[in-house]
Amino acid sequence: MEFTIRHIAPLYKKILLILFCISISSCTEQYVFQSNTFESILVVQANITNELKKHEIKITRSYRLEENGPSFEKGANVYVTDSDNNSYEFEYEDISGLYVSKNDFQAVPGKSYQLNITTQDGKSYSSKTETLTPVNEIQVEPKVVTVDNVKGVQIMVTNFDPSGKSRFYRYEYDETYKIVSPDWKPNKLMVDPNGPGPHPSYLIVPRERETRVCFTTKKSDNLILLSTTDSSEDRINLPIRFIDAASPILNERYSIIVRQYIQNLESYTYYSTLKKLSTSTSLLSQVQPGFNYGNLKSNDDPDEKIVGYFEVSSVSSKRIFFNFRDLFIADPYPPFYTDCQPVELSNCWDAKGCAGATILALVNSKVPEKVYYGKLGDNMEIIIFVPSACGDCTSFSSNIKPLFWID
Template identity: 35%
Template sequence: MRNRIILIGLFALLLFQVGCTEPFEIETVDFESVLVVESTITDEFKPQIVKLSKTSSLENPEILLVNDADVTVTGSNGESFSFYWDSETGNFISQNSFSAQPGVSYTLNIITSDGKRYSSSAVTLPPSVGIDELYAERVVDATEEKDGVQILIDTEDPTGNAKYYRYAYEETYKIVAPYPSPYNSEIIDFDPISGTYQVILTPREPEEICYSTEFSTGINQTTTTELNENKVFRFPVRYLSKLDAKMQTRYSILVKQYVQSVEAYTFYKIIKELGSIESLLSQGQPGYVAGNMVSEENPDEKVLGFFEVSSMTSKRIYFNYDDFGLEKPPYFVDCDLLLLDYRDNTNLDNDPDEREIIYTYLTFYDYQVFSFAQGVLYTIAKPECTVCTSFSSNVRPDFWED
């Protein structure tokens, strides 16, 4: 097997121009272990994040996180911020919270464990632009096979200083378990020969209501450079099918609007055209996308990724499925109740051994008891249908509104 795997280039040069900007070049390259940098520092006062990894071989395609580097962000005003590696998230996180300031240029500096030094070009904070409107509308589009709810955003910068925008979101939805279980169950005294056992049921507070939060993936951005007005109007941020279980009870979305530099916008646009940000980590990437990170010792060394400073504003909305005249969407999983009789321990007349089913489902599939009658009749269901914490959290978010 060859030591170096040649990446097949779809093209050697991608011509992409926004306004009067220069195009980024894409080169066909051999695969090699390359440092990957992903970081967006914002004007939010919070712990900032830098993610470092390395490309991997075709035989070992998983993301290889870098966890032993010296990472700092320095400002032209003399401030310096150190980062530590967090094992839970796999990211480097700033030791102290900070926010990017207007008029200050920032540089990301990295020293890897083998002593190699990398740095970014100096980047400055773009102007901040608030979100004018965030709203949801019912959409039915047979051409695009859409029937559900579209979340849209309007933004305007009358100064004309902000022209490039990227959007991300955090969606949180309320979950109500259809058959909350009032029992903890335990099987004891199982006899494998006779198949007999005892089911011990102890009362518990039913876990009925939960909340789940998910984060957007991929790249969603737009520009106003080709419009008559410097206005983002009805830009689609998120689409939910009318059958999406996330709308089954109550749904909320927090949309974050990032104002970008033209360099950051162009870089991520090319990445999206290549197949999204994951292309940075893929040896199937059709070319090398030049970012703003370089090796200080070897300018010819390839470094993937981009260090971005961006202003961020956000807005949250809530809605229910019936706000749009929709029927209640189906639950996340099928929730059939099984009524089983412990006394039935035969397979006569093709009748299943219900005693064995009770044992198997409670022991190996984590089914929960929904109700119990006559000392022998058990009504059971999947854990997702009876204990919502089996796939979510029963901690109500501080921001939640019913």
Template identity: 40%
Template sequence: MQRKIKQILALFLVIVFQYSCTESYEIETVDYESVLVVESTITNELKPQLVKLSRTSTLENPGILLENNATVTVSDSNGEIYNFSQNNETGFYNSNQPFSAQPNVSYTLNIETQDGKSYSSAAVTLPPTVEMDEVYAERIDDLSANKDGVQVLVNTEDPTGNAKYFRYEYEETYKVVAPFPSPYIAEIINFNPDNYTYDVVLTPREPEEICYSTENSTGINQTSTTEFNENRVFRFPVKYLSKLDAKMQTRYSILVKQYVQSIEAYTFYKIVKELGSVESLLSQGQPGYVAGNMVSVANPDEKVLGFFEASSMTSKRIYFNYEDFGLEKPPYFVECEVLVLDYLDNTTFDNDPNERENIFTYLSYFDYQVLSLAQNTIYRIVQAECSVCTSFSSNIRPDFWED
């Protein structure tokens, strides 16, 4: 998504906001009750929209408790109804057909849980769309802020003054090049535990050297233009990368997403962030609750967490390399250790480890990869992360990628 806070609550802590949050905070458990948690933002993107449903958990047993088998729909003021189905992989609910939130149309989220309880949101409308003027990266060396690396910044302006509240997320993708690619798949056969002998079969393969990893942002990152003379976001920091960050070791790309918010949404995020945010609203463990715009149809006094929002989104992508900022190449993701071990060395009499046993252990249990074999007995091996990039990344090149 890490950044947690604890706050002692009185028995009935009720904070009433407008808007759902993609963040959560943790509080010491005083009195637990199972409360429905709703997290959903529909946007002007034409895509399957998403609704996340869960239940609160205790702090002693944190985690996401999915709300299964619910009936979920979104209705609009034009009479359209969009049905959602639970995704078997994520446990969340996706709309059965792609749709995009439209201007001057209000949307309402309706939920019926498997125990027959019904919940509904307040009607929400789409804020105006504002394009980002610029996403760019600059070298930063600020000792007072303990920053030495690259800062990604955003400039945005709305001359109409209709959009004043903005939230930012990002999706970062970076190229991974394994420093010690292995040309073999190793398999141990004919193992004899009595005399600790075995054979290593090396099958040639194309080295899995180049991969691409993608990570999504966590945390609340938002700003407002209400305190400025101009309705302008200028040099707003979205992402910082240390000069030692391995993500910049080869090539780095970031897709910045800008969400125009309502004042209610902005206020909700702001207060939650001040309380101390962590990864997800779905991991709630708290005796009190943050009420949003979701209510129980039969019992308005029932506690419901979260919020349903419509938000306009625009995005921009940039690419850069560490050389673009005069930086030295950052270190790799892990410290690579190439070992040279001799199968014929099967004793410890020379105050040296039993290298035959070590070869077996590293290949069998720690997924080390064979780089080369000399004289049919001497193996050069290394950790999988340093040799086979698919051990922690993907060798599928993204469609958008540019070298």
């Protein structure tokens, strides 16, 4: 989640874009749209949890409507202090653009924590002191259901806090699925450097890397919030992710890890407001966007705006795995991601229907549209190709097996 001016005022942005489109329809010259007023606002995304690890803090600047994205705030002095006068320092990483704690630490009950930032230009910012929220473990379970006449698997999150002290929840998940290219072959083609004749000839050689089995990981990209304040008990039964049984991501093996953050009322209110401002669905909505103040302030100028929230929350996570047949006993397997129809190409140059130039381009391409599948004839008169995804999963996924993966 990026906290930007785009998220702060999406409704205004829609109105401006509509007016812009109307205006250019009646003009003969192009007009480059630019925002007339702009404030460079510090944007902070920080969450300290009860996990013993190196924590991360993201600090950027708001950006103009016509810009592609935020700029990272580099060179800041960032540290977290607790009520026992301990200090946890963070350092900037160029690769990730994040400030990462130099040492592992965790938030513990009974202590309060404060975020402190001094930017490269000497401006000082700090948060309110925050304490760790209660811990409440979750359970995650897949269930076969039918939603709107579509059969699929519903990932359910359940928990219960008999003390009733949790009440405010935020969720996120990462899903990972295994991909096996159905038309994979252990060999590939390469141009024979010693080939005779005016036209290239080819060698069949083993592949140098894993291209049959891959893994794709995707993160949830929306705010999932829940409150039980209107319920008689602090019990959660939340459908967090529905997947159509015909989705190719279920074709092999699927895994999901769900994280539950228990928030306090103030942080829940902040994220609820942020969600409303970021998901306005109608230009006629009665919800008017505005500035969403968090728990951060400037120590130099009380009128300076700063976006973001320093949250100290307990987190509970649960990962599950399942294969398609674990849930769908008699259903047909989902189709692959693309049609894998083979294509036969004539390995010649001088006659009608020859595809020698096409074959050479496919063999030499770093990101080929199609990959080698087989041949017909001792002299490779016909070479068969399939779409890249069908024979080389690295064309759209990663061949690196996650450390957590269990087959």
